[in-house]
Amino acid sequence: MIQAQTAAPPHAKVTAILLFTTLMWGGSFLFNKIGMREVPPVHFFFFRFALAALLMGGVCLPRLARLNRHIAVRGAVVGLALAAVNLTFVLGVSGTTISRAGYLNNLFVLFIPLLTFALWRERVDRVTFGGIALAVVGLWALASGGAEGFNQGDLLSTVCALFIAIHIIAVSRVLRDEDVYLVTFVQFVTVAAVGLVLCLVLPWPEFTIGRAGAWSLAYCALFPTVICFTLQNAYQRFTTPTRAGLIYTLDPVWSMLFGVFILGERLTPRELAGCVLILMAVAGPLLARLYLEQRHRRLYRLDGAEGT
Incomplete structure (x- = not known):
């Protein structure tokens, strides 16, 4: 199993594995859009995570004996945040282009420092403030560039970007040394349970899952x-958060390419400027931050060399 590795790869x-995850996440925008042509968004959300929970349950069969109340509670907490992420994700993608949705979802990187400041008064540096200001301008360009506006x-x-930030913070604050496979399984079960409740409470519309819907569900679940x-939990710990964040900024690039070349989506010049x-x-x-990390590392090496 991946988690059994002791030496850092x-x-x-x-980098290659995390890049591969961005490609698969970018593909999820495309397959959600295609699948929701046949399946209503909330039901697609439920079926996806019910299937994912079954698949992850099969992976975790040898580990289920170690599932205890501690893991279940912590997995459920982050699972509720993940449910909020994916519910707003499917509703958002169903109402806009995947090109726009991908870039808007990426705003989670800026929401994280704002939330940590609001909750724990962690300082927000000037570079992040500049990024937030630039994002506001980008949102304005995106809103004024489309036919329907924002x-x-x-x-x-x-x-959804806000809930992604909440989920990331919840994972970092709540989870410590738990089995990542069991925690992931509990998360998926929690999200599926939320989806089931919503499907039972909301009116059940008539729909038929055809070949496109079935393949889309299979792709999104797997x-x-x-x-x-699983790959993120196993490999992200071997790089810095800054490097991982930079790699993950490719998500909206993939979603835009899929939207343009497969779905035929087109962005106006102002929309494209907003995305950029x-x-x-x-x-x-x-x-x-990456530049500062490398600069501090070089200075540390120089100090170490001078000390010897």
């Missing part, structure tokens, strides 16, 4: 859910 391998799908995609979460500004707003602070 080569940096190139870690629609409900765009709003839900932005809210690749961006079971495989991506949002990407710069997200990547800029991360690049600045």
Whole structure:
């Protein structure tokens, strides 16, 4: 199993695997959009995670004896945050283009420092403030560039970015040394349970899952859910958060390429400018932090060399 590795894998391998996860996550925008042509968004959300929970349960069969109340409670807490992420994700993608949704989802990088400041008064640096200001300009360009302006799908995609930030913070604050496979399994079960409740409470519309819907559900349950979460949990710990964040900024690039070349989506020049500004707003602070990390590392090495 992946988690059994004790030695850190080569940096190139870690980067390649995390890049692969961004490609699969980018594909989830496409397959959600295709699948929801046949299956209503909330029901697609439920079926995806019910199937993912079954698949992850099979992976975790040898580990289920170690599932205890501690893991169940902590997995359920982060699972509720993950449910909020994916519910707003499917509702957002169903109401806007996957190109716009991908860039709006990426705003989670800027929401994280704002939330940590609001909750724990952690300082927000000037570079991050600059990124937030640039993101606001990008949002304005995106909103004024489309035929419908900033629609409900765009709003839900932005809210989804907020919930992504909450989920990331919850994982870092709640989880410690738990078995990542069992925690992931509990998360999926929790999300599926939320989806089931919503499906029972809301009216059940008539729909038929055809070939496109079935393949879309299978892809979304297996690749961006079971495989991506497992790879992320197993390999992200071997790189810095800054490097991982920079790699993850490729998600909206893939979603836009899939939207343009497969779904035939087109962005107006102002919409495209808005997407570029949002990407710069997200990547800029991360690049600045990466530069500072490398600079501090070089200074540390120089100090160590002088000390010897």
